[in-house]
Amino acid sequence: MVDIGSNSVRLVIYEVTGSAALPYFNEKVLAGLGRGLPETGKLSPDGVKDALAALRRYRAILAGLGVDEVIAVATAAVREAEDGADFARLAASELGAKLHILSGADEGRLSAFGVQVGFDQADGIVGDLGGSSLEFHAISPHGEAPPGETHPLGPFSLSFDEKVKPADRRKAIRKVLKSSGLLTRGARRLYAVGGSWRAIASVHMDITAYPLGILHGYRMNGQAVRHVVREILSTQRDKEMAAKISSIVGRRYDTIVHAALVLDEVFDMGGFKEVVISANGLRDGVLFDQHSPSLFGRTEVPAGDPLIDGVVAYLRLDHAQYQFGEALLDFVHPILPKGTGRERIYRAACLAADCGGRYHPDHRPDMAYYLLLRAPIPCLSHEDRVLLAHATGLRYTHKFQRPKDFTRFGRESDEQVARVLGAAMRLGAAYSGRSATMLKQASLKATKSKLILEVDAGCEDMVSATVEKRLGQLATFMDLDAQVSIAETIDH
Template sequence: MIRLPASFPSAQDQRAIIDIGSNTVRLVIYGGPVRAPVVLFNEKVTARLGKGVAESGMLSAKGIASALGALARFAIILKLRGVDDVQTVATAAARDAANGGEFLEQVAALGLEPRLLSGEEEAVASARGVLSAFPGACGIVADLGGGSLELIDIEGDAKGGGRCTHGISLPLGTLRLAAMRVDGSEKFARRIHRMLKGQDWDAHSGQVLYLVGGSLRAFARFAMEQVNWPIDDPHAYELSPEEVLSAVRALQSKTARGAALAPINGVSASRLASLADAGALLGQLVKELHPSRVVFSGWGLREGLLAGTMGAKTAGQDPLLAGVVAFVEMQQPGLSGAAELVARWTARLGYAGPDNLRRAAVMLALASLRSEPNLRAEQAAQWALRKRWLGVDEAGRAMIAMAVLANSGQAEIPTELPRLAPLQDLREAVIWGMATRLARRFCAGAGEVLEASSLTISGRKLVLATTHAMAPLYTDACAKDLRVLAEMMGLTPHRLSVESAADLP
């Protein structure tokens, strides 16, 4: 009998989404914290259900067979894993096909409970995914699938919620675009314009355009490769409208006269084949909607469905901290609590940066100590830059990465990080990391030491005060850390010993 490791999530902690799309049929099983779920299992089959709909108005027999085969496998996997929290949804292909209802009856016969989403419901679900990943997001969400393009206005709040209004669905999925582009770019552009006007879609110039969907994330990866971007996760990747159009032109140049694109890391062959079509549509959307900036989202419909089940209290949690806490607790139970002690001990230095970034940096810095000494700095920086975190942009990732590097003694800013964040912010992150380094070396992992000491600024002095009982813990190495930190802050280091904790400054 195979025994699962103790850390393997129980069935009660797992939630599953089956997404029956126009291009792919996918099962994703999520675990981890509800506010920042992590993917435990992700499998898709390219059934191309929407191809038959675009050509004949019917789901093809081949597409149905492929989809049902995948869904039968998914049903067995869920049963074997004991996952009961399952949402099965179908989108544009099943919605538009004349035989869509018959197909969903066959899906139900497998023991699944498919729900056919309307175009507006699909748009709202994608919008909720974006709002959950980017608390406070305001603008337009564009979700490009195989059979349709959904557009919806969003106005988020800091608690991960908000309003979704004016949702529309257009027959502009990637499986339809190639045929629409045959007559040339000018006619294609006019057709997109008429479709938007026909739906009474009148976006306000200067809004943020949030992009959802595998084909648009593939475009982001293409754009990242063109500029040798330091991060390879397209989630939260941001471009100006001019940069989008420049990438579209580069894509058109590389695919001129039917030339095949070179492989792109993280992009499947099927996505690669439709990338030029997705890019052409994105270029027209940018010209029509006049956004201030364009942000790519790794979260969309599936994650929006999960977000719809969260209570208000859970939705109000900080998604970055929820994710980082879950991650570091897997490294060492109780580590997030220890990190909070360090974060509070260093908090009186008057940081200007967002507190959630600093707290996340402290947690990852302490978690890195579980690694081999020669791996710690690089591994923790990679966690910050490459792991899928929510509620943080690329500048925030860079600040966390710089802080964990400084925690390991590397105060010099790597050349790639100023491409992600301003130098002033990165220098502040160095101070976060050096303060964490001082705290952990001084207390030696004992929280009582931090409770019997303080780190404060008094005039032009950086003061480390301890009770007499804890004074022997202040070593030459601690003195060096205090001096380096003080110099970085333009202060003079000062050591103070007091009778009791009540006397600490």
């Protein structure tokens, strides 16, 4: 995927498994194609030079890796510039692939769909801030949404120089936003897309010492938004703060004040309760476009659950591992809390139950924990990440304690859920030797006073001392007495 935006030109090579796409290679050049566009009506000459050089490099990388499916898109700057069509022809020639210049409506729709495939039951307004434009699109788990909007609010879209006061820039932003119909819908959540808004979240993570350095799914309430905006605006007079924030966001520093002001005004005018940062956006929407895949030369788009497909892809599960994970889910499910909305997390944990198997036994719990905590798997909230990782650490030892920095995440009940899920997976693996066939010969059942492991007749030898020990540990977590039961053979 090659994405030519108003500020950046990016190449991402994906490994696609079902409905999950995991980045294999990711590189961007901040060419600044849209810089000066409002004044000249044309693309930046320096930006054109840098963009074409990047595309030549990308073509060489694609050839070297043998990638033969390339989708290239261009957005607002190329779409609106007088010389945009000329640049597009040059860009396609240098890249050696067809370049699709997206309309504002397609750009907003695809970005919104990209957000939807990156979150479970996404509901709110997507705001995608690029170099030249800001797109709004409503998303809902219930179906169709009203048409999106495009506003000229990217940092390169307004004729400002660096000396313009933030207050004057804020007024200009507010004036443009007054024409928005979507901001008056009363949505609770703003899904923020775009490198500049991710940079703002990086600043907030740093100043609050947030322990989980993952931008996707990072949340900021109104107080947090106001706090980080104040800190960013203070760079206008505080050289020490300017140096600190510059070190955090790198080349995004040139546009971060504008991005902060836009976020502040959008948040206020939309009456939002929280901002959720999305690493997903346009590129993900293009990959899994369900409405017009033929636009990009495809006839169908794979369906599935991005979370489960992401676990399978990231851990490279083979057929036997997948079958064991599914059997393990059937084994543990009867004793897990129902109606919590965490069933997909249970399934993901069972599929990932052997993720630490190749590490040294002394380090398996910690290695498995951090492997899943920071895995590039979609549709995981930060709270769900911690629960998934915690249960997996406990799958390798009942003594596992998650790091103190992460104890504030999730619900109060998650500690108990993780302990029961982890210990149950540990029991299932011990009983079956990690064989789906063997595990299907056993089941778990909890009564008011007992935790019962029932095994098929003829399988008594599978109940070793280790299995009884694991059953006892699980029963202790559940405050129950452990019992092994042999199923009676039914005479037909």
